[in-house]
Amino acid sequence: MQNIDTLASWIEQSGNIVFFGGAGTSTESGIPDFRSAAGLYQTEQHLPYPPEQMLSRSFFMKLPEVFFDFYRSKMLHPDAAPNGCHRMLAKLEQAGKLKAVVTQNIDGLHQKAGSKEVLELHGSVHxxxxxxxxxxxxxxxxxxxxxxxxxxxxxxxxxxxDVVLYEEPLDQQVLFGAVEAISQADLLIIGGTSLTVQPAADLVSYFQGSRTVLLNMDPTPYDRKADLLIADKIGEVMEQVERKLGI
Structure with missing residues (x-):
């Protein structure tokens, strides 16, 4: 509870928050992540090709039929609903505290929850x-x-x-927008990401503010640098914070 109190207090004191998130942000919405023990890359061992290979540009161009079979069955979740994290971030934006969501996700759940300033590093299935x-x-x-x-x-x-496949560059305009938002933030909340996918993971190094919060179930390379580390379900954490703040 002390960590929840601390996060709620920091959010209350901040006026320029940026959230940087990955696949773990949406697992509580029923969308699997990639690299955890229950993630897509670990559980789909029966496939004819490794998932990372099927999600590459060269594979898409060579075998589009196999790509779309995998893409439709594993990457599309049209009925998924925003969870407590998505909803809380939207409320923080509406309150004028959150300035941007920088996401590696392609599911569109941040927008579905009501967020407007969403920088999608890897594009969108929509x-x-x-x-x-x-x-x-x-x-x-x-x-x-x-x-x-x-x-x-x-x-x-x-x-x-319009999703960024392996072997494809990130959209430069989105990337520059993310750098600008993160570099100007006074509080950076990192959630649901292993911080291993480049160049997206390097974006957190542009943060120049005073406080970094890391919400992730599994250890990351950034754990030692975080000012507050919470290894719990991000949706549940944000719901508790929401109740603390009464928003």
């Missing part, structure tokens, strides 16, 4: 573009198409999800 003509398609179109590989009705080009 945006899809034709590789031929650039036409936009939403997630519903990808889910509803009868063909294994979704193609544009206008030009027959492959419709690619």
């Amino acid at each position: 945006r899809n573009y034709c590789m031929g003509c650039g036409a936009f398609y939403d997630l519903e179109h990808i889910m509803a198409t009868n063909k294994l590989v979704p193609r544009c009705p206008s030009c027959s080009g492959i419709i690619k999800p």
